Amino acid sequence: MNIGVLALQGAFAEHLAALRKLGANGVEIRQRADFHAGLDGIILPGGESTVMGKLLRELELYAPIRDAIAAGMPVLSTCAGLILLAERAENNEKTYFALMDITVRRNAYGRQLGSFRTTTDIAGIGPYPMVFIRAPFISSVGPKAHVLATVDGHVVAARQQNMLATAFHPELTDDLRVHSYFINMIAQVNANCCQQQTA
Template identity: 40%
Template sequence: MIKIGILNLQGDVSEHQAMTEKAIRKMNLEAEVMKVKTALEVTECDGIIISGGESTVIGRLIEENGIDEIIKENKIPVLGTCAGMVLLGQETDYQQPLLGLIPMKVKRNGFGRQKVSFEAELELEMMDNPYPGVFIRAPYVSAVKNKANIMGQIHDKIIAVAYENHLATAFHPELTGDTRIHEYFIKEVLNCVE
């Protein structure tokens, strides 16, 4: 049985937990979803989800609690959404702690402030049908390298990237009724534990 941890430091933690549990039911899997705050709790997880919020604060707490080291040492797959996308990057336009798990450069608040939030039907590489993207103070990726896969774009802005067993999205999949992003990530976690 796999364990998916929702990093419980800030952001849409409960929404991610509910969506992950819904995806697990839909996939008919034996799996546990748990909120995690400490490095010790993270060691028990087969996958980690980092939600939206303030990436500087989340990054600092990840670093202070040694969670970054545990994720890297144990090669734990990570789904990062919004602020989580920023944290997964190797570079951003602001001085802050980063996990650096995906070779990409991320522009924080790339689509503008809160009032510029929007929704869009997205064409994503891993899906046959459009996906409902919810963007809130969203970042975007300005550059990728080292075989990082661009999974979706809006015009010239990259809004989804996959690399190894990690997935980063500029949008909030936990705020839709669509479980496909979480299902995709769960499959990546399963690939790592088999």
Template identity: 45%
Template sequence: MEKTVGVLAVQGAFIEHRRRIEQLGFQAVELRNGDDARSELDGLVLPGGESTVQSKLLRELDMFEPLANKLSEGMPVFGTCAGLILLAQQVANGPVAGAEHAAPTSSHVAISGFATMPVTVVRNAYGRQLGSFHIADGQFFGDATGVEAAGGDSAASVPTVAQIPMTFIRAPHIAQYGDGVEVLAALPDGTPVAVTYGNQLGATFHPELDDDMSIYNTFAQML
């Protein structure tokens, strides 16, 4: 049976994600209201955009609770940029804020997301003037992180599987990550830019804007 992946379509770069999901051979449906969010889904994509706007619209459109329930039941999810912020348990504001400035995602802070991934992210970490950049030699570790988790080897022993392009647009920064989080991709200097936690995948960059499908293939494996 064909898998169905919901793509949050209230704001942000959801069309490009839908095309990538279809390229993988899955059915992609755009989620715009509570009825959509309550439909039968095998996975969820949270696109980039404005995390504060998305968190607000999720509640106003009666989408937050049904999607939160699906995530709590273990549905695979892929969040990019703002989508990662919605998944993070701790959120801080950049460009110079560090983990010590982070606050739990809850109703009394600007961003109130799903808080399902034990990571601390810094919003607008690179500042508004340096908000966008592109590299061709990002490090992608692929399934090697799974070997690390199962075998107990040190991170230093995990080889780089491939170099992939990465496009960053006012990107967040992963300042800290907790137990069970594995680094899937990094900048050439080792800065983590994509992580997995169980069947959750989060990236600070926009893989939907480049041709490389490595990150999407990892999500496909979760499905």
């Protein structure tokens, strides 16, 4: 299984390490040529969403990645990656891929001093240690998406079909279950595609 990891900034190396531990092949996406038809899924890591959005356009990665996700490519988005996916931003007029039926609030927990750790249940996974760094949260979820986890009444993980989004950083813990969940998502998508082709 080949999974692309957007490697423009943020903790992409930690995502690659998690994939390696689970037996998946992680591919760094740094330029348009790196994003190719052989990828089964993509991870949009944390970082700074404004910078990432600018680099995606400058490197001509914006359109091919957006089109692939819109066509059903599985995606795991964490922290800033969550902001890239959201259709709406509560405290920012700018949106990016705008594919997931959620509204986000950038820097919802404050700046660096607002970073924290906690443990809470994720639907389909169970209790999970969460690391938040200048994190957003999901302030509202539309009918196309569903909530997977909340912290203090705020949505911090959601899923919409092929899109999995977290406000926290699963790559910064030793717990591989979020990445494993994502790999299972990819396997399900691949299985469904095979069934449709043989139907």
